[in-house]
Amino acid sequence: xxxxxxxILSTAEQLFNQHSxxxxxxxxxxxxxxxSKTTLYTYFKNKQQxxxxxxxxxxxxxRQSLCDFVGEAQSLAAIEQIFDxxxxxxxxxxxxxxxxxxxxxxxxxxxxxxLNLAKQHKHWLYEFIAQYAQxxxxxxxxx
Numbered sequence: 715x716x717x718x719x720x721x722i723l724s725t726a727e728q729l730f731n732q733h734s735x736x737x738x739x740x741x742x743x744x745x746x747x748x749x750s751k752t753t754l755y756t757y758f759k760n761k762q763q764x765x766x767x768x769x770x771x772x773x774x775x776x777r778q779s780l781c782d783f784v785g786e787a788q789s790l791a792a793i794e795q796i797f798d799x800x801x802x803x804x805x806x807x808x809x810x811x812x813x814x815x816x817x818x819x820x821x822x823x824x825x826x827x828x829l830n831l832a833k834q835h836k837h838w839l840y841e842f843i844a845q846y847a848q849x850x851x852x853x854x855x856x857x
Contacts, residue, residue: 719757722747727768731810735765735820762825765817769831772813777838784846792846 715723725747729738740761744754758764783799784792803809810816818832 718749718753722749722754722757723767723771726764727772730765730768731808731813735817762828766827766831769814769817769828773831773835780842789846793843796843
């Protein structure tokens, strides 16, 4: 990814998180990123593609950060790590809620890519937690 595309993506993510997807237009992203409108549209054909790219980037960062934090922990220790990670995230000054939930909430039913990205993200998180929450069946030796 070029420096310009990375700057646009980073700026868009920050602005979407700070405000909302619907409140932030491409002109503001262009101005804040310091690129031209031509450059913005060279890398992202429209706002929806930019939103999708932001969500894809955010998903990769989210997964990596959570996996790194949980590390080699297993079972209940991993569940505790997952909760601790979320608590730290929720307490950050710039936390404004889950970007995926917000994107889905601001999207229309026609924005299938955005809705699918949000669903995939939440499904991954569910599966990630579920892998640590499953306990082997206890066998009873008393009969």
